[in-house]
Amino acid sequence: MxxxxxxxxxxxxxxxxxxxxxxxxxxxxxxxxxxxxxxxxxxxxxxxxxxxxxxxxxxxxxxxxxxxxxxxxxPQVPDNGPWLLFAPLKGGRTEYVVEKAVELGAGLLQPTYTRRGDVARVNLDRLRANAVEAAEQCERLSVPEVRDGQPLDRLLAGWDPGRILFVAAESGRAEPMVTAVTARKAQPAAFLVGPEGGFDARELDALNTLPFVVPVGLGPRVLRADTAGFAALAVWQALAGDWTRDGGDSRPPFRAD
Amino acid sequence: MxxxxxxxxxxxxxxxxxxxxxxxxxxxxxxxxxxxxxxxxxxxxxxxxxxxxxxxxxxxxxxxxxxxxxxxxxPQVPDNGPWLLFAPLKGGRTEYVVEKAVELGAGLLQPTYTRRGDVARVNLDRLRANAVEAAEQCERLSVPEVRDGQPLDRLLAGWDPGRILFVAAESGRAEPMVTAVTARKAQPAAFLVGPEGGFDARELDALNTLPFVVPVGLGPRVLRADTAGFAALAVWQALAGDWTRDGGDSRPPFRAD
The missing domain is CATH 2.40.240.20 (Hypothetical PUA domain-like; domain 1)
Structure with a gap:
């Protein structure tokens, strides 16, 4: 070796x-x-x-x-991690979300504009460069697509109902992550995380009427938007994704040290 | 209300x-x-x-x-989240780890000096201020203790063997998080995350001889040190911590909007 x-x-x-x-x-x-x-x-x-x-x-x-x-x-391995729909954030946190989402195996990154979001556009070239760099660093075999920002209502209107949309809920009725994910681990998944100010009432009403939406609870503390995104991805990987396999054998046969 | x-x-x-x-x-x-x-x-x-x-x-x-x-x-609730032992990181990432660990319910934060770590001291006052600010923001009812940095060998020498030390392993034999945590969910826990350069061979050898150490795998991608820390905490909370309760009722009866 x-x-x-x-x-x-x-x-x-x-x-x-x-x-x-x-x-x-x-x-x-x-x-x-x-x-x-x-x-x-x-x-x-x-x-x-x-x-x-x-x-x-x-x-x-x-x-x-x-x-x-x-x-x-x-060899190439299939790369079917959940999509992440996230409201762009201020102060470098969007770049951080992209880096972490790539490491945590997100299958696609979709910046999502919401009513209370305070960032109205993204620098797509920069986010794509962040995604490439993160994939190179973390030894991932693919770079997930980073799509241009879209309004939430348009994304919901065009949603493939075969893909579960787990919505990180700050309040109201929500299933704990462990039961929500375990019950749907064979289905294509996406997570939607709102902006720091949360979704507004109309957005929550719209989400709650959609058959593919599953509100999930991320515990009693109010997570920042960036934390909610990668916490959800980590839990999904641990329960339903590629963290469930035994570690240590999926990387190439080079010396570790 | x-x-x-x-x-x-x-x-x-x-x-x-x-x-x-x-x-x-x-x-x-x-x-x-x-x-x-x-x-x-x-x-x-x-x-x-x-x-x-x-x-x-x-x-x-x-x-x-x-x-x-x-x-x-x-009312006050018991706050028995896992400890996080982490190698301090460069470029503001230590502050980020503290913020995320507080949000994710870490019970104690222990900066840990390892052979390959490239940060030899921490600004303890600043990290404690970060922890207070994060606890205030995330509606947590306590601020976890942030201890001063200690060398890994000293921490291991004084370890209470009743507390499991899950070690985020980059390679070698490791249990997937879901089985490792589920099998030990009633025990006090801690996670140890090394520096960006990983543990060195002597550190790994020392860790592997300790009865309270359980190496855990965080999937096939090589997570950055900050990601490994909060991914591990999120998975623990989802499987064994306070994310397992139904959400929405643990916060006070104020209007959400």
């Missing part, structure tokens, strides 16, 4: 035995000027479809570079 | 029917100059022992003030 390369890149290109992979200018700059790598350096690469590959840098210049796929070190 | 006061203060003083409560200079300044309150304003107060009280400000000056306890709105 060799050391696991420290550098891990998401590349939106086919990966397969012997295939060359182009490195764009940003990637090449990062490898050359930031990490000070040279041709011959080995990295890990993934594209969300072909598993994780050991690749070797073959060319690096100011304008770009190339690498060659050497060996597949992990 | 009246509106729930927006302001909620932790006061380290007895709270009880008719009791006057002194407000120190910082608190008085905050109420007077930041919130622009005047005598007659109503707040909520808690001290970690006597439940939550509706109090009325009776005097406010530059140097301090006083309030009077009017009515208890929530």
């Amino acid at each position: 060799t050391d696991r390369p420290r550098t891990r890149l998401y590349l939106d290109a086919p990966l397969g035995s012997g295939l060359p992979v182009a490195l764009d200018g940003d990637r090449a700059h990062y490898l050359r000027a930031v990490l000070r790598l040279e041709p011959g350096a080995r990295l890990l690469a993934f594209n969300g479809r072909d598993g994780e590959w050991l690749v070797e840098v073959t060319r690096l210049s100011k304008s770009g570079g190339e690498a060659a796929c050497l060996e597949r070190v992990r | 009246t509106d729930r006061p927006r302001t909620r203060l932790y006061l380290d003083a007895p709270l009880g029917s008719g009791l006057p409560v002194a407000l120190d200079g910082d608190r008085a300044h905050y109420l007077r100059a930041v919130l622009r309150l005047e005598p007659g304003a109503r707040l909520l107060a808690f001290n970690g022992r006597d439940g939550e009280w509706l109090v009325e400000v009776t005097r406010l000056s530059k140097s301090g003030g006083e309030a009077a306890c009017l009515e208890r709105v929530r």
